[in-house]
Structure formats: structure tokens, C-alpha cells
Amino acid sequence: MINTSPEASDHSVALEAEHLTVTRGQLEVLKDLAVKIPRGRWCAIVGPNGAGKSTLLQVLAGILPFQGQVRLLGQPLHRHAAQSRARRIAWLAQSSAQSADDLTAYDVVMLGRLPHQSWLGGQSAADHAAVEQALKLTQAWAWRDRALGTLSGGEKQRVLLARLLAVEADILLMDEPLASLDPPHQADWLILVRKLIEQGKTVVSVLHEVTLALYADDLLVMSNGQIQYAGERDEPALHRAIEAVFEHRITIQPLAAHWVALPTLN
Amino acid sequence: MSLLPLRQPLTKPRASLLAGLLGLLCITALLFGLSVGSTGLEPLWSLGSDAVATQIIWEVRAPRTLGALLTGGLLGLAGATAQGLFRNPLADPFLLGSASGASLGVALLLVSFGISPLATQWFVKLGLTGAAFVGAVLAVFLTLSLARGVQHTLRLLLAGVIVGVVLGALTSLLSLTRPDILQAMQAFMLGSTAFVSWSACAIMAIVWLTCTAAAIAFAKGLDGLALGEATAVSLGLPLAKLRGALIGILALATGTAVAHTGLIAFVGLAAPHLVRAIVTVRHAWLLPLASLMGALLLSFADLFARGLIAPQELPVGVLTAILGGGYLMWLMNRRGLSHD
Numbered sequence: 001m002i003n004t005s006p007e008a009s010d011h012s013v014a015l016e017a018e019h020l021t022v023t024r025g026q027l028e029v030l031k032d033l034a035v036k037i038p039r040g041r042w043c044a045i046v047g048p049n050g051a052g053k054s055t056l057l058q059v060l061a062g063i064l065p066f067q068g069q070v071r072l073l074g075q076p077l078h079r080h081a082a083q084s085r086a087r088r089i090a091w092l093a094q095s096s097a098q099s100a101d102d103l104t105a106y107d108v109v110m111l112g113r114l115p116h117q118s119w120l121g122g123q124s125a126a127d128h129a130a131v132e133q134a135l136k137l138t139q140a141w142a143w144r145d146r147a148l149g150t151l152s153g154g155e156k157q158r159v160l161l162a163r164l165l166a167v168e169a170d171i172l173l174m175d176e177p178l179a180s181l182d183p184p185h186q187a188d189w190l191i192l193v194r195k196l197i198e199q200g201k202t203v204v205s206v207l208h209e210v211t212l213a214l215y216a217d218d219l220l221v222m223s224n225g226q227i228q229y230a231g232e233r234d235e236p237a238l239h240r241a242i243e244a245v246f247e248h249r250i251t252i253q254p255l256a257a258h259w260v261a262l263p264t265l266n
Numbered sequence: 267m268s269l270l271p272l273r274q275p276l277t278k279p280r281a282s283l284l285a286g287l288l289g290l291l292c293i294t295a296l297l298f299g300l301s302v303g304s305t306g307l308e309p310l311w312s313l314g315s316d317a318v319a320t321q322i323i324w325e326v327r328a329p330r331t332l333g334a335l336l337t338g339g340l341l342g343l344a345g346a347t348a349q350g351l352f353r354n355p356l357a358d359p360f361l362l363g364s365a366s367g368a369s370l371g372v373a374l375l376l377v378s379f380g381i382s383p384l385a386t387q388w389f390v391k392l393g394l395t396g397a398a399f400v401g402a403v404l405a406v407f408l409t410l411s412l413a414r415g416v417q418h419t420l421r422l423l424l425a426g427v428i429v430g431v432v433l434g435a436l437t438s439l440l441s442l443t444r445p446d447i448l449q450a451m452q453a454f455m456l457g458s459t460a461f462v463s464w465s466a467c468a469i470m471a472i473v474w475l476t477c478t479a480a481a482i483a484f485a486k487g488l489d490g491l492a493l494g495e496a497t498a499v500s501l502g503l504p505l506a507k508l509r510g511a512l513i514g515i516l517a518l519a520t521g522t523a524v525a526h527t528g529l530i531a532f533v534g535l536a537a538p539h540l541v542r543a544i545v546t547v548r549h550a551w552l553l554p555l556a557s558l559m560g561a562l563l564l565s566f567a568d569l570f571a572r573g574l575i576a577p578q579e580l581p582v583g584v585l586t587a588i589l590g591g592g593y594l595m596w597l598m599n600r601r602g603l604s605h606d
Binding site: 058062064082083084085086090091103104108112114145167 | 494499504546547
């Protein structure tokens with residue numbers, strides 16, 4: 001289990017974990033898990049509730065204690081100073097966990113610039129430009145002066161997404177980013193992720209909608225704190241693994257050059 | 267629409283406008299405070315050059331009016347800090363047990379008078395103010411050790427409640443065994459600006475300046491915390507250090523306020539709410555605005571307490587409890603309606 005030295009490590013891997021175990025109280029949420037997240041691609045994590053998807057994302061974001069090894073671009077994650085790690089990896093929590101109701105949308109998105117600011121320093125022109133660009137990308141610019149608490153669930157989610165984009169990190173980790181978005185904005189999000197990948201960024205997202213997850217380049221199929229299968233979108237074995245973790249209550253079928261997950265009703 | 271994109275949110279000028287308005291109102295309150303005495307309202311200019319009147323104004327009215335302003339400022343700041351730190355709009359400055367610690371300190375001091383000459387000598391030097399401050403700070407430390415540090419917000423809140431209840435019970439026990447201290451205790455528990463001296467004003471002013479500057483320095487951290495502790499960590503914020511510093515500010519501001527004027531309820535809770543009802547701002551603005559709002563609230567409450575039934579005086583703490591409680595009930599009712 002001796003690992004290769006950082007110099008010898010593969011730079012096509014953005015994040016990797018080995019012998020990753022996370023316990024909460026008596027419960028092992030992640031069990032001796034190993035994973036490689038390829039650089040410059042979009043990876044979706046799917047699996048039933050309680051599979052450990054969000055926990056894995058939080059470990060990769062460097063915000064949850066763990067046992068084992070996690071490496072960011074070949075370097076152990078803990079060796080990166082908090083602020084420099086925060087500039088490289090941006091993490092979006094499930095929207096229900098966030099409630100900056102008394103800040104304006106603009107100020108919320110500006111929080112994404114914290115990793116770029118000194119403790120007492122003000123906001124630079126670059127900060128304002130990044131915030132403006134992010135708000136426009138998620139079509140939330142019109143509400144910049146409104147308090148987050150006055151926005152609807154979907155509007156709020158687009159502001160929080162802009163907050164993530166404003167970090168301008170190379171690696172973007174998103175937990176349930178589509179949860180409260182309507183279909184047009186879900187489509188917008190898919191286009192946005194494609195753009196990010198074209199810019200060379202790495203995107204990892206936990207998605208409940210299997211059909212939307214099947215737009216990703218790669219998928220991780222999780223259940224019971226372990227990765228049951230990791231593969232590319234079009235692999236039949238991947239599809240069988242997804243059907244298995246959902247107890248064959250869905251079947252994956254081709255439709256108009258895409259894959260769709262249909263519920264099985266028996 | 268102008269040709270240039272509006273980069274800064276529109277709320278910023280409103281925030282500075284509010285700050286100016288609150289500042290002006292505070293000065294008005296200060297002038298009224300100098301004019302309200304045991305005979306009711308007597309305008310400053312009508313007093314002329316009466317030596318006795320000048321002495322009353324300088325040695326009685328001026329320090330207590332300024333004291334009310336500074337106490338309110340400290341409580342408003344502490345309230346905004348507590349609400350940001352605990353991400354809870356119902357958090358108040360006395361959350362970590364400082365109020366009951368201060369009461370116990372005062373009770374202990376009063377009981378110890380006369381027990382032994384040595385103790386009395388030592389306690390006289392410390393004074394009621396000192397005892398209240400030491401009690402408040404020790405109670406916060408007790409809460410912190412009970413919560414085993416600052417890592418868990420919920421644990422901190424729970425520990426604060428427990429410390430509050432236990433120390434409150436101890437204070438009651440002391441007052442029961444020594445009924446002679448009850449009256450002195452009551453003056454403290456109800457809150458009053460009557461005993462504020464010039465030196466107390468100086469101490470409060472220094473603490474207020476220090477705490478406000480420090481709190482503003484950590485304002486970005488409070489903004490980050492609003493998105494949740496996990497998001498704050500993902501943004502690279504040093505959470506433990508941030509919490510430690512904010513609790514230090516909270517303890518110092520609350521301890522200083524409670525030591526000089528006793529328990530004044532609701533100012534710390536209501537001031538940030540009032541500010542948020544008017545403007546939507548970052549903590550760099552919210553903290554000083556809440557402080558100004560607290561100063562204004564307590565100054566006016568103190569004016570009413572002194573003038574309402576002159577020459578008698580109401581304890582200002584009772585008045586703030588009634589006014590603040592009423593405001594919060596109205597707020598709850600309004601929020602309840604809007605959610606239905």
C-alpha cells in the first residue's frame with residue numbers, strides 16, 4: 001500500500017483517494033474507499049440515499065476529517081494551506097444547508113472571493129469582475145441587490161451556484177446542484193458544466209436524477225459507503241451497476257442519442 | 267438605465283445614510299439626556315449659569331446619559347456578533363452565561379461583606395462592577411470548558427443555557443440565605459444607569475472602541491459563516507480561531523456592559539433585528555449599525571425610565587424588557603402571518 005511519490009503521480013488525475021474511511025459516531029459512512037477523479041472531465045456521483053455521496057464530496061473538498069489518503073494533483077490534501085486549497089477546490093453545499101438570508105445576492109457571491117482576499121483587504125476590481133461574471137452566467141444578475149431570503153428556491157440556488165463560480169477554482173464539487181432548479185435551468189446548468197469542462201476545469205457533482213447524471217463523462221456508482229462501479233457514461237456494465245444499486249427499480253434505455261433512466265413499475 | 271453597469275449593490279448608500287441618521291439621533295438623545303432630571307424635562311438653555319444646575323448636569327446626568335449610550339452600543343454590538351456567530355437570529359449577548367455569572371459575582375460580593383475584614387477589604391477594592399465583570403467572564407469560560415472548546419456551536423449554546431440556569435440557582439440560593447442583600451441585588455438584576463460614573467464611561471468607551479474595531483476586522487468571517495460552517499471552511503476560513511476571537515469580543519463587550527449597568531434585556535437582541543429590517547448589509551456594516559441602534563434604543567429607554575414618572579425612576583432594564591419583548595412579539599406575529 002506504499003504509494004508512489006508525488007513526482008511520479010499522474011497529472012491527469014485531479015483528486016484521488018485511497019483507503020478512505022470516514023466514521024460518524026459508530027457508523028462507517030465511507031469504508032476503505034479508493035477513487036480517482038480524472039482532470040478536465042465531468043464526473044457524476046449517483047447512488048441511493050445514505051450511500052456516502054455527500055460525505056465523499058466533503059472529504060474531497062477538504063472540509064471533513066478522514067482516515068486514509070486524499071491527494072490533490074498528487075500532493076496530500078492536508079499539505080495545502082487552507083486558503084490555497086480553497087482557491088483550487090470550490091464546494092457547493094446542498095442548498096437546504098445554506099441560509100445567508102440577510103445578505104444580498106451580490107454579497108453572497110462575493111463570499112466566493114474570500115480565498116483570494118487578504119484578511120483585512122478590500123475587494124479588488126478583479127473580485128467585482130468575477131462576481132459580475134458569475135451572476136450573469138447563472139442569470140442571477142438582476143437580483144444582485146435582493147436579500148437571499150427573499151428569493152425563491154430556484155433563484156437562490158442560482159445565486160449559490162454563482163458563489164461557487166466566483167471562486168474561479170479549477171475543481172468544482174457540487175452537491176445536488178439541480179435540486180431546486182426547473183427544467184430550463186437544469187438544461188442551462190448542463191450547458192454551463194460543458195463550458196467549464198471546455199475551459200479545462202474538473203467538475204464533480206452528486207446528482208439524484210440519474211438521467212441527468214448520464215450526461216456526465218464519467219460516473220461513480222455508490223452504495224453502502226463504497227464505490228460499486230466507476231466507468232464512462234456509455235459502458236453497459238456501468239448501466240447495470242446503476243440499476244443494481246437502485247434495486248432494479250430503474251432501467252437505463254437509449255433515447256435520442258442520450259440515456260434515460262425509467263422507473264420500473266413491478 | 268445608465269450606460270455604466272451598476273457594480274456596487276444599491277444598499278451601500280442606504281447603509282451609510284442609516285449610520286448618519288442613527289448618529290444624529292444618538293446626539294439628540296444625548297442632549298435630551300442632559301435636560302431630563304428629577305423635575306422632568308428642563309431644556310439646557312433655560313438653566314443659564316446656575317452653578318448647582320451645572321454641577322448636576324456634569325456629575326449626574328452627563329455620565330449616566332453617556333453610560334446609557336455606551337452600554338447600548340456594547341449590547342447592540344454583542345448582539346450582532348452573537349447572532350452572526352451562532353447563525354441564529356434569536357441569539358442574544360447573554361447567551362454564554364455572562365448575565366448569570368455577573369449576578370452571582372455581585373451576590374457573592376454582597377454576601378462576603380462583613381464575613382471577614384480581610385475579605386471585605388479585598389472586595390471593596392474590586393467593587394460591584396469588578397465582581398460583575400469577573401463573574402461574567404468566568405461564566406463564559408465555564409461555558410467554554412463545558413462545551414469542550416468552540417468546535418460545536420450547538421454544544422456551546424446548550425452549555426450556555428446550563429451555566430445560566432445553574433449559576434442563576436446559586437444566586438437565588440445566596441439571596442435566600444441572606445435576605446439583606448435582596449434589595450441591592452434587585453437594583454442590579456433590573457438594570458440601571460444611575461450608578462455610571464465618568465471613569466466607568468471611560469472604560470466602556472475604550473472597550474467599545476476596541477470591540478467594534480475587532481468585530482469589524484472579523485466581519486468577513488461572520489459573512490462566510492452565514493453560508494454554513496462547512497461552506498466557511500471550504501472558503502478557507504480558520505473556523506476555530508474565528509470563533510475564539512468572536513467569543514472573546516462577545517465576553518468582553520457583554521461583561522463590561524453588565525458590570526456597569528446590570529442586566530438590560532432585549533437591547534442586544536432587538537438592535538440587530540431593527541437594522542436588518544431597514545437595510546440588507548454585510549457584517550462590516552451590520553456590526554457598527556447594530557451598535558448605534560443599541561445605543562439609541564437604550565438612550566431613549568433610559569430617558570423614558572427617568573422622565574415617565576419623575577421624580578421617581580423606573581429601572582431601565584424593566585422598560586427595555588417590556589418594549590423589546592413587545593417588539594419581538596409583533597415581529598413574530600408579522601413573520602407568522604407572512605409564512606401562512
